[in-house]
Amino acid sequence: MARIAIDLTPYNDSVHLLDFPDLAARLGYEYLQLTPNPDFGRHFHRPKVDSAMIAQLRKRAADAGVTITSVQPVQRFGGPDPRDVEIAVFNAARYIEVAAMLGAPVINTEFSGRPEREEESEYSFYRAMEQLLPVAEREGVTLNFDPHPDDFVEDGLEAWRILRGLNSDRVGFVYVAAHTFHLGDRAATLLPEVGDRLGAVFAADTFDHRRSHGLRYITNPPGSAARVHQHLRIGDGDVDWQELFGTLRSTGYLDRDDALIVSNVFAEDEHADEVSRFQLAKIRELIG
Template identity: 80%
Template sequence: MVRIALDPTPYNDSVHLLDFPELVARLGYEHLQLTPNPDFGRHFHYPKLDDAMIAELKKRAKDAGVTITSILPVQRISWPDEPQREAAVRNMRRYIEVAAELGVPMINTEFSGRPEREEESEAGFYRSMDELLPVLEREGITLNIDPHPDDFVEDGLEAWRIIRGLNSRQVGFVYVASHTFHYGDRATTLLPEIGDRLGAVYTADSFDHNRSHGLRYISNPPGNTVRIHQHSAIGDGDVDWQELFGVLAKTGYLDRDDALIVSNVFGEDERADEVSKYQVQKIRELIDKARA
């Protein structure tokens, strides 16, 4: 049974971490992905939960009938400079422990290197994984990675090659639909190659920045290195959802008991409840249609 989880980022300023399970249940979800939050841990910072908060969060989730499927810490594990990379490894090691204490089998993250220092970032990634793989194996946690726009690797196929090079089934791939056009818009060929190493799929829409001769978006000065994408509601962008879910069905992902699809719309905070309810309904429709 495919699990559909909510990324509660739009509620970070209005809902306490411990109230997230009740929130997602009210919005029609049975699953929750914990993402950077002041009480959980911000981007690039050490996690802020202690044993008491972890125990209370587990209790709140159980009371709400919600499963915490995964956590999403963002750490500079591929950073080309050693102080930041070493801090990221220390932080990630603690996040792995937190995941184990929460009974969460999956961590989803990003490479978090620098595109202008690609070679050094890749080397930093492998150094970090030399340290983290034994911890992941000991705790039984799977780490899935997204090649985020403005990372040292953005192309989906090249990112899969880097993950594959680790030669470890403890590490897999996160396919973020709103990053499709930075990946190379290659879902039909990339996802079959990743196969059962696909750990999670995120569902939000985005416009194709390559259209209109690369002038879909104009930023000045011309030729600067900004990356632009959205995390909009399904149907509000250019992602081919029928194609994506068709490939997920064809590759068997939708039949996996551990399949995870996360709604992560970030650009609609003023109507977050409405969009969150729409997303879970739309994801279910896409799953049913792809299976049919």
């Protein structure tokens, strides 16, 4: 049965990292994904936890009855500048060690890089993985990647091809529902192709930026390359949730013991408790 975890990013400014397991339990969750947080580690930085803090966090999680499933650092694996890649590898190697020490041997992350420098970025990504995959193998950690809007690869199928090219079972795919319309809006055909290499699904809604003749959002100056999406609660956007979960069911993902669905709504911090509980109930309904 799929595990439902929560991303507690909306609480970063008000709740200490060590209190996250208690908060997750209070909101009704049995599982927790650790994401960029001032005490844990920020985007593009090295993790800030030491062995003592990791031990405290593991104890707090055990006491709360909450399992830490995964961590989500964001690093510039796709560069494309060599110095960016060097920093990303240096930081990510430590994140891999931290994930193993936490007993949460899954890293869900992004490709990064620049879409206007796609060839250089792909090269940077492969070189970064050449260095990091031996570390992941040694520590028993899996690396799953999300083609995030504004990464060097945004299309879901092309992202899967790039991951397949690594030829490693330590690598998987993250399907982020809030990125549906940048991914190509084809969960029904993409997810069967990814198959058992689907490592995680992130559950938040978004609007289809392509609608209304591309004028769903108006950005200035006209023709801006900005990528717009939201992380709304399920039902507040345009994602076809019946199609997504129907596909997850037909591919067998929902029956996997290691299946992970992460609620990651960021748009309503002022109602975070209410939204978190709503998300849990809605995801359970979609699974059921």
